[in-house]
Amino acid sequence: MYKIGRMKITIKDQTCDNPIDLVEDLLSMLYKNGQILINYIVEKHNCFYIATVTTTDDDSIEAKYFNVYIRNILEKVEFTYEIISDDGFASDSCQCQEHSFYVLGTYYGDDSSPVLCGDCGKEIPLIKLPYIFSEDEHFSILSYQRMYNSVVDVWMSSLSDRFTKRQLTYYDSQLTKRGLEICHELESKVGKPVYFLLPVGEFEINKTAENIVNCPKCGGELNVLESTECVDKVCHSCRLGYIDQHMFDFSKK
Ligand SMILES: [Zn+2]
Ligand SMILES: [Zn+2]
Structure with a gap:
């Protein structure tokens, strides 16, 4: 079941001129890696950003799924997340262990x-x-x-x-x-x-x-x-x- 999650994103690199670019890059990488959907929205706060995202399951944003691009950008930016609720519009996804085709x-x-x-x-x-x-x-x-x-x-x-x-x-x-x-x-x-x-x-x-x-x-x-x-x-x-x-x-x- 798809979930609504909330990510708190903090910029580690304080010398960065355009911190929102790093936030956008991180979210885009998570999308291209299949960890979140493209419908994210981002709130700007004084020292951090909050992204509300749709993700595919409780554990979909975990580090075990990260690819090389995400691991690299996490040298400049970091995040924590919590799952808020099920996605009301989502249908169930496959839970089968094996797929015959x-x-x-x-x-x-x-x-x-x-x-x-x-x-x-x-x-x-x-x-x-x-x-x-x-x-x-x-x-x-x-x-x-x-x-x-x-x-x-x-x-x-x-x-x-x-x-x-x-x-x-x-x-x-x-x-x-x-x-x-x-x-x-x-x-x-x-x-x-x-x-x-x-x-x-x-x-x-x-x-x-x-x-x-x-x-x-x-x-x-x-x-x-x-x-x-x-x-x-x-x-x-x-x-x-x-x-x-x-x-x-x-x-x-
Ligand atoms: Zn299935
Ligand atoms: Zn044929």
């Missing part, structure tokens, strides 16, 4: 992890995942999520229906290709299949995920998964997944 299900919104547990269907906080692409943070996944949401924003505003619908629904669009690259890389780290959740739309006019039978990419028959919440059909070889009730219905627009 994963789904990159980039939904609209930046208040959750885009990686879902194939068994329970709930999101897996990024701090529970390995870094990918030789990074020491989760920047690739988070920047993909932002890029995806930007395309959805334009589609929702009806500013560019053809371009955005194609990006969001075509298995070979630049957006999907990048998603599949992330799935492939994550799969190499976790050793379990990682599927990319694709809404039905580009070539399946008047079809929904309920009535597509074949993979749009390779033409092979999709496998129906009975016992999972976040994906209903998958193509094992293309690592594409479909859900019957996707939050975006592209079949009619």
Whole structure:
């Protein structure tokens, strides 16, 4: 369950000209490391700052999750924190010890992890995942999520229906290709299949995920998964997944 936390941040380096930059750097590093969400707010007090943050669990801000960037900046700035309450808007995150497969299900919104547990269907906080692409943070996944949401924003505003619908629904669009690259890389780290959740739309006019039978990419028959919440059909070889009730219905627009 996501939590609301309060961090008291103090600048160690009193010669620093722009202490707020250090505060911003620290919070940005914690965000990119999957320890807090991007919705933080900061109060300025006489000798310290208070940041109210959303974090993924009681222990998510602990030092055991720090990366090299956070350890370095803590030479100039320090913080203590307390967890205030549960986040009223948050849904539960995955508590499974093992995951038989994963789904990159980039939904609209930046208040959750885009990686879902194939068994329970709930999101897996990024701090529970390995870094990918030789990074020491989760920047690739988070920047993909932002890029995806930007395309959805334009589609929702009806500013560019053809371009955005194609990006969001075509298995070979630049957006999907990048998603599949992330799935492939994550799969190499976790050793379990990682599927990319694709809404039905580009070539399946008047079809929904309920009535597509074949993979749009390779033409092979999709496998129906009975016992999972976040994906209903998958193509094992293309690592594409479909859900019957996707939050975006592209079949009619
Ligand atoms: Zn789970
Ligand atoms: Zn396929």
